[in-house]
Amino acid sequence: MSEKNANRGSISEGEGKIYLSLDEANALIPRIEPLVRRMVDLARDLQARYERLAALPAARRERHPLYKDEVADIEAGIQRDFAKLKDWVEELASLGAITKSPVEGIIDFYAQHDGREIFLCWRLGEPQIEFWHEVDAGFAGRRPVCELLESSTT
Template identity: 30%
Template structure:
């Protein structure tokens, strides 16, 4: 099983922002390069071209590195929504389960959305006190 079901307060989520920033600073160039390689490989005239083997190996190595880095975050109870730096933290707001939402480059966790709304449904966090403190469950 990946990760634990964990709920975060805004303060707890914000304490992880420096770690998230460092992780995605490392991972984002790998994601970009892996995408370039995938594009090159998908447009290759022959999938059996022996010259493509090193590109496949590089892509596979990058994907493994990305998975390994992001797995560490998932094991902390975070939900990675984009390998380029989109992370959700499960939280309680009133009686409702919601996500606190962070995007690479944001200095803090400043938005939330309903579980089914996704990034497009993000709303600003007006009062951090609206989000219950954490309890490991």
């Protein structure tokens, strides 16, 4: 366990991954929720700005100086905000929260169950972690965490 995580309960690291128990991951939700909300807002705004920029006809952007300056400003803003978004994703990762979709606010947490690696899955708006999925299954493969609890007791 790294020094950085030494005071965080039973968190363990492997191959640069932070593994959390369900309780530990749920305890992080109130801490990360405001950042995830800002991340979602910024990611959606970035997506909309990029789509508006892409919709401008290239000929119009390149020939008219007014468009050139405006496009340059928009592109600079997109780059600046993308860097901010990337910083937030890295901040979340340092806590053990892996951003799967900044636009939808989907966050996974590495966990281990019955000797295998899984993801505990949370989406902005959910009060706590209620789902998990296999590492290769993705959001569509989410299953209720009660399955994990049931299989642990049997």
